Amino acid sequence: METLQPLLNGFAVALRSDVLMYCVIGCLWGTIVGVLPGLGPLAGLTLLLPLTYQLEPTAAIVMLAGIFYGAMYGGSTTSILVRIPGEAASIMTAIDGHEMARKGRAGPALVVAAIGSFIGGTLSVVGLMLFAPPLAKLMLQVGPAAEFGLMLLALLVLCFVSGGPALKTLMMVLAGLLIATVGVDLITAHPRFTFGSLQFVNGINFVALALGLFGVSEILLNLEDIARVKVIKPALRTLVPRMQDLKDSAPAIGRGTVIGFIFGFIPGISHVISTFVSYAVERKLSKAPETFGTGRIEAVAGPETANNATTGSSMIPLLVLGIPAIPATAILLSALQIHGVQPGPQLVSEHPNVFWGLIASMYIGNLVLLVLNLPLVGLFVNLLRIPYAYLAPTVLLVSMIGIYSVNSNATDILIMAVSGLVGYVLRKGKFDPAPLLLAVVLGDRMEVSLRRALTISDGDWWILLQGAMSKIFLGAVVLLVCLQLAASYLGFRRKDMKEN
Amino acid sequence: MPTSLRRLEVGTAVALVLLGVLAAWEALRMPQGTPALPGPGMVPLACGVLLALLSAVLLAARRTGAGSDEPVPLGNRHVLLCFVVIVVAGLLWERAGFLVTSTLFLFVLLWSLSPLGGWRSLIAAVLGSVALRLIFQNLLNVALPPLPFSL
Numbered sequence: 282m283e284t285l286q287p288l289l290n291g292f293a294v295a296l297r298s299d300v301l302m303y304c305v306i307g308c309l310w311g312t313i314v315g316v317l318p319g320l321g322p323l324a325g326l327t328l329l330l331p332l333t334y335q336l337e338p339t340a341a342i343v344m345l346a347g348i349f350y351g352a353m354y355g356g357s358t359t360s361i362l363v364r365i366p367g368e369a370a371s372i373m374t375a376i377d378g379h380e381m382a383r384k385g386r387a388g389p390a391l392v393v394a395a396i397g398s399f400i401g402g403t404l405s406v407v408g409l410m411l412f413a414p415p416l417a418k419l420m421l422q423v424g425p426a427a428e429f430g431l432m433l434l435a436l437l438v439l440c441f442v443s444g445g446p447a448l449k450t451l452m453m454v455l456a457g458l459l460i461a462t463v464g465v466d467l468i469t470a471h472p473r474f475t476f477g478s479l480q481f482v483n484g485i486n487f488v489a490l491a492l493g494l495f496g497v498s499e500i501l502l503n504l505e506d507i508a509r510v511k512v513i514k515p516a517l518r519t520l521v522p523r524m525q526d527l528k529d530s531a532p533a534i535g536r537g538t539v540i541g542f543i544f545g546f547i548p549g550i551s552h553v554i555s556t557f558v559s560y561a562v563e564r565k566l567s568k569a570p571e572t573f574g575t576g577r578i579e580a581v582a583g584p585e586t587a588n589n590a591t592t593g594s595s596m597i598p599l600l601v602l603g604i605p606a607i608p609a610t611a612i613l614l615s616a617l618q619i620h621g622v623q624p625g626p627q628l629v630s631e632h633p634n635v636f637w638g639l640i641a642s643m644y645i646g647n648l649v650l651l652v653l654n655l656p657l658v659g660l661f662v663n664l665l666r667i668p669y670a671y672l673a674p675t676v677l678l679v680s681m682i683g684i685y686s687v688n689s690n691a692t693d694i695l696i697m698a699v700s701g702l703v704g705y706v707l708r709k710g711k712f713d714p715a716p717l718l719l720a721v722v723l724g725d726r727m728e729v730s731l732r733r734a735l736t737i738s739d740g741d742w743w744i745l746l747q748g749a750m751s752k753i754f755l756g757a758v759v760l761l762v763c764l765q766l767a768a769s770y771l772g773f774r775r776k777d778m779k780e781n
Numbered sequence: 782m783p784t785s786l787r788r789l790e791v792g793t794a795v796a797l798v799l800l801g802v803l804a805a806w807e808a809l810r811m812p813q814g815t816p817a818l819p820g821p822g823m824v825p826l827a828c829g830v831l832l833a834l835l836s837a838v839l840l841a842a843r844r845t846g847a848g849s850d851e852p853v854p855l856g857n858r859h860v861l862l863c864f865v866v867i868v869v870a871g872l873l874w875e876r877a878g879f880l881v882t883s884t885l886f887l888f889v890l891l892w893s894l895s896p897l898g899g900w901r902s903l904i905a906a907v908l909g910s911v912a913l914r915l916i917f918q919n920l921l922n923v924a925l926p927p928l929p930f931s932l
Contacts, residue, residue, distance in 0.1 A: 332921055332923070335922065448835060449839070452794075452835050452836055455801075455828050455831050455832040455835065456832060458824070459800070459801075459804050459825060459828045459832060462824055462828070466821035468821070469812070469820065469821050471811060471820075471821040473808075473825060474804070474807060474825070497867070500863070501856075501860045501864065504859040504860050504863055504894070505854065505856075505857055505860060670894035670895035670896075671891070673894065674887050674890035674891055675887075677863070678886060678887060678909075681867070681870060681871075681874070682879075682913065685925070685926075686917075686923045686924065686925075689924060691872075691874040691926075692871075694867070694870065694874055695868060695871040695872070697867070697871075698864060698871055701864070701867070705856075706789070706855075709789055710792075710793045710853075711786065711790075712793060732823070735817065735818075736818055736819075739817045740815065740816030740817035740818075
């Protein structure tokens, strides 16, 4: 009952005609950027972020959240019909989904992916609604020392679970923390790394950096090979799945929801990992694992559900702790701050309209996506026929307009260009730029909480270990480092034994 | 330009060592504060030193033979052109105004990437720029830089 009344108020906000309209626009735009290869949720969010400045906070956040989970939906269409994952989380769907399409069963694959996405997305919002408020109450008791421990834990988890080697990820985190220090120091107002220029007094524009590292670098990577893609176009009448398809995919959808929800809490590439885990689980539980890769519907249902189930749970660290778990939620964090809403434990009590309106809009958005996506699949498929040679210049120009409109400062376009080139080189060298971006977001708060904790304790570093929460967070940090060291040591030993 | 993953990692590690050293050097010139009242230089100094050290570890590992020699194609004329065109557009953006910059930007990229040819690329670039200006400036109230001399 404690949750029901605010949720009803949230629905009253989300069903307002203007908020509903922005929710639908966000879902549609998200699906489009999810469908188009080379544009993911991150590019979709950064492109529309500047256009939300004139909206009131709830409408803006609802629209941006719609883009986020809309892109998760859209990715499956490209994976199934073209075998090009629109974004990384759809890689696993591409394997069996496209095989189904080649056998003339694109329709059932698309429908099951949509149903799985709807169920996973909706149930994860239920989890968000149930877990976020009590967690927020708990987090209100956290002081600066525990806050520092929590953010250190988030960054370390990111280092150990992200795709690349821990050393490379750690280097990216440190580079991100350094970038976060550019601009005026938040405590003493001392300028840092500004080199006398007023352009960097407020730090490096986060949106320009994000769009460069992910959007521009993705376009540069795609420009290496701009051959036209071959699209399989399903007829509308073939969309209806057989009863057996639904029976086969139901358990996979259930398991995908649980896997996706749990993995959504992990910082880094949770939405990608969850799809890999879901695929592996389905294969392990299958009576005929050797047929995976030849067009099994469970292999589409599980990963697609898991992918969408992460969207709800990845919102929990963002809304309750102010810690973005993935780059896309980092853009949402930036958007909330631009609209004067500080995510964190006080969000639920200080901005109930934003919090509960967002949750209600996520229920509505998932339904909108289910209703719109299937009839419009033909339209979305046609988007794939636009040659990249026309798409890339248009997307770049719109990105430049978006970046310029943030501060009316052309330097941000240059920052976007340079970070695009840096992102391109980093990705070629197998350095993941996501940890860098998340460290840029967390850097300021991490530094301020550490320095505040030291000031409170009169320079005593033991304050970081005082209090139950601090002990839990730093204990987890130590445990994680020990586990990683043990794993590396055992790895070396195994290698030695093999060589001997 | 073909290269190898190892070379790319070495190049990136060298760049990050330099970045770390430069950041630490610059941070040393900032007030460091006291243990009870840490100054603005403390965190950049620590991050710079750690970044340089970790990058040096990666560099040493790759120099001693660890890592992969898998070939990596690094850039081609399209990638280079695209980067240069964005930089030039960024430099011209406020000086030449939105319409001129965006027309030039679209024209160069369409001409070089698409099979449209010179004239059709130019017409598409002009129409595209005008359409984007109408959408963003007139419809969405985004302030875009005007043409020079208040045209």
